[in-house]
Amino acid sequence: VSMKVFPSDVNIDLEGLKERIKQALPESASMRKIQEEPVAFGLVALILHIVIPEEESGIMDLLEDRIKSVEGVSQVETLAMGRI
Numbered sequence: 001v002s003m004k005v006f007p008s009d010v011n012i013d014l015e016g017l018k019e020r021i022k023q024a025l026p027e028s029a030s031m032r033k034i035q036e037e038p039v040a041f042g043l044v045a046l047i048l049h050i051v052i053p054e055e056e057s058g059i060m061d062l063l064e065d066r067i068k069s070v071e072g073v074s075q076v077e078t079l080a081m082g083r084i
Contacts, residue, residue: 001049001050001052001060001063001078001080001081001082002047002048002049002050002078002079002080002081003047003048003050003063003064003067003076003077003078003079004037004045004046004047004048004076004077004079005017005021005045005046005047005048005067005073005075005076005077006039006043006045006073006074006075006076006077007043007044007045007046007072007073007074008072008073008074009072010041010042010043010044012072014036014044014046016072017046017070017072017073018034018046020070020071020072021034021046021048021067021070021073024066024067024069024070025050025063025066025067026052026059026062026063026066028052028053028056028059029050029051029052029059029063030050030051031048031049031050032049032050032051033048033049034046034047034048034049035047035049047079048067050063051084054083060078064076064078
């Protein structure tokens with residue numbers, strides 16, 4: 001799954017935010033890649049590429065809730081889902 005995460009502030013430490021997001025992931029999910037995408041006026045969104053088990057019910061809701069609960073996260077948006 002690919003998700004876009006908007007930080008709560010332009011001055012946020014992105015490396016720290018990335019680490020907090022990684023730690024918040026459910027045990028069954030794994031971070032594959034994180035990209036930075038400039039948005040506007042100095043704001044940089046994070047594009048997360050996360051591998052989740054297809055058969056686990058409710059994993060998407062849990063994943064979104066966990067990421068939204070991370071300090072420094074303003075908004076989370078699912079961009080795409082696919083099979084690997």
